[in-house]
Amino acid sequence: MSNAPQTFDEYVEQMKRTSGPLMDEREWETVIAPNLEEIRQSLERGGGGPDDEAHWALVRKQFTFDHEKGHLNTGTLGASPLYVRRKTVELREVSEREPWHHQGWVHRCEQEAIQKVAALLNAQPGEITFTRNITESMIQVATGLDLRRGDVVVTTNREHGGGRVSWDMAHDWHGVHVENVPIPDVVEDADGLDEATIELFRHTFERYNTPKYAKKKKLLSVSHIFSPLARRMPVKALCALAREYGYLSYVDGAQTVGMIRFDLHDIGCDFYGNSPHKWLLAPKGTGILYARNESIAHLKGMHTKATWKSWKTNNAALSARPFGARGTHDVAACGGIGFAVDFLNLIGGIDRVEARGWGLACRLRDGIERLPGLKFITPNQPKHTPIERRLSGAMTAFVLDGAGNMGEQLRNRYGIDFPASDRWARVSTHYYNTPAQVDRIVQALRAIAGR
Numbered sequence: 283m284s285n286a287p288q289t290f291d292e293y294v295e296q297m298k299r300t301s302g303p304l305m306d307e308r309e310w311e312t313v314i315a316p317n318l319e320e321i322r323q324s325l326e327r328g329g330g331g332p333d334d335e336a337h338w339a340l341v342r343k344q345f346t347f348d349h350e351k352g353h354l355n356t357g358t359l360g361a362s363p364l365y366v367r368r369k370t371v372e373l374r375e376v377s378e379r380e381p382w383h384h385q386g387w388v389h390r391c392e393q394e395a396i397q398k399v400a401a402l403l404n405a406q407p408g409e410i411t412f413t414r415n416i417t418e419s420m421i422q423v424a425t426g427l428d429l430r431r432g433d434v435v436v437t438t439n440r441e442h443g444g445g446r447v448s449w450d451m452a453h454d455w456h457g458v459h460v461e462n463v464p465i466p467d468v469v470e471d472a473d474g475l476d477e478a479t480i481e482l483f484r485h486t487f488e489r490y491n492t493p494k495y496a497k498k499k500k501l502l503s504v505s506h507i508f509s510p511l512a513r514r515m516p517v518k519a520l521c522a523l524a525r526e527y528g529y530l531s532y533v534d535g536a537q538t539v540g541m542i543r544f545d546l547h548d549i550g551c552d553f554y555g556n557s558p559h560k561w562l563l564a565p566k567g568t569g570i571l572y573a574r575n576e577s578i579a580h581l582k583g584m585h586t587k588a589t590w591k592s593w594k595t596n597n598a599a600l601s602a603r604p605f606g607a608r609g610t611h612d613v614a615a616c617g618g619i620g621f622a623v624d625f626l627n628l629i630g631g632i633d634r635v636e637a638r639g640w641g642l643a644c645r646l647r648d649g650i651e652r653l654p655g656l657k658f659i660t661p662n663q664p665k666h667t668p669i670e671r672r673l674s675g676a677m678t679a680f681v682l683d684g685a686g687n688m689g690e691q692l693r694n695r696y697g698i699d700f701p702a703s704d705r706w707a708r709v710s711t712h713y714y715n716t717p718a719q720v721d722r723i724v725q726a727l728r729a730i731a732g733r
């Protein structure tokens with residue numbers, strides 16, 4: 283029988299046996315592995331519920347930020363667990379020991395990461411490729427679509443800069459119409475919000491539903507969860523509506539993977555982007571791009587279609603992939619996306635993580651809802667709202683009027699740090715945050731609001 287390794291893990295083990303340890307094993311043996319074992323045992327005992335502080339305290343041992351203050355801005359950048367950091371560095375060490383195999387075994391590890399992401403999001407592996415961030419994912423879609431003068435992009439006035447730069451360029455360079463659907467700032471009444479939003483888009487699609495635009499390319503580009511509003515959009519309904527009017531659809535999912543459960547095939551979009559260095563807690567500088575099988579053909583260009591002949595003939599795994607040829611890149615970071623999915627599963631899976639983040643967000647919203655001058659930007663839904671009806675996730679945005687410079691006071695007087703200006707603020711509550719951190723924010727805001 284051949285001793286040839288069958289998996290990447292076996293390959294790493296063989297490498298360690300033949301040429302010595304890849305890195306100092308002490309941290310793994312004394313910290314990471316025992317902690318993974320206690321997390322496993324906690325799950326075996328039925329742990330991991332949203333209020334199971336003992337479970338989440340075990341998970342928090344994987345993070346090296348200040349645990350008292352907590353990291354309250356995962357919406358900008360997540361903190362990677364030790365497990366992910368360690369496994370990613372190990373991958374990098376493999377690559378350094380046998381650089382030539384960079385194109386072989388290490389790439390295979392990236393392929394495994396693609397499979398893990400596909401399984402998490404219900405896509406096929408051939409529909410997923412990696413980039414350096416969602417901004418890049420989106421630029422690939424924008425350039426791949428080859429938009430021309432008179433083509434139409436319907437988006438909103440609330441997209442993140444990284445989520446609209448491509449359309450601004452398409453407008454400035456190629457004369458593409460960019461239509462911004464206006465999304466209201468503050469939601470007074472969450473009932474009927476989705477229906478009203480869908481009507482806004484229908485109205486815009488109707489305006490372009492004329493003979494002049496019949497032969498033009500049309501695209502809907504919308505956030506799944508808006509960054510500054512922290513509001514979740516009815517993307518499934520919007521993508522269906524887009525299809526009805528002959529539009530392709532791109533969803534900016536920077537704020538979703540690793541925060542909420544969703545299913546790409548169910549959403550029905552043509553393209554979806556994500557930055558897993560946010561809520562999935564993958565290595566920094568990583569991005570995901572999904573293109574539905576039937577929609578890949580719409581993307582033209584070197585960066586989205588595998589055309590490297592030598593790769594085709596030399597590497598069966600790569601030639602099987604219909605899109606995503608990128609040339610030499612940081613495969614260790616991409617492998618790290620797979621380790622981040624592994625870690626998500628090791629601590630209890632996306633459903634537990636979603637419930638934990640939602641529970642903390644509700645605790646914050648309950649604590650501040652009656653403050654004078656406070657208005658929610660994120661719809662303040664009660665805790666028992668079923669997942670499929672939720673209008674937000676684990677981020678909460680609000681304005682506080684009449685209280686002076688809120689952001690400065692939070693930072694300087696109370697030592698609490700999350701994106702906050704004079705009157706606007708956004709708090710990210712991921713599973714590694716605690717009720718105590720949330721309560722501290724509530725107390726500080728009460729004092730700032732004058733209660």
Ligand SMILES: Cc1ncc(COP(=O)(O)O)c(C=O)c1O
Pocket residue numbers: 357358415416417418441442443444445505507508509534536537557
């Ligand atoms: C909705 C949205 N889109 C795009 C981006 C850009 O992300 P990145 O810098 O990782 O490309 C962000 C970043 O916060 C975001 O929130």
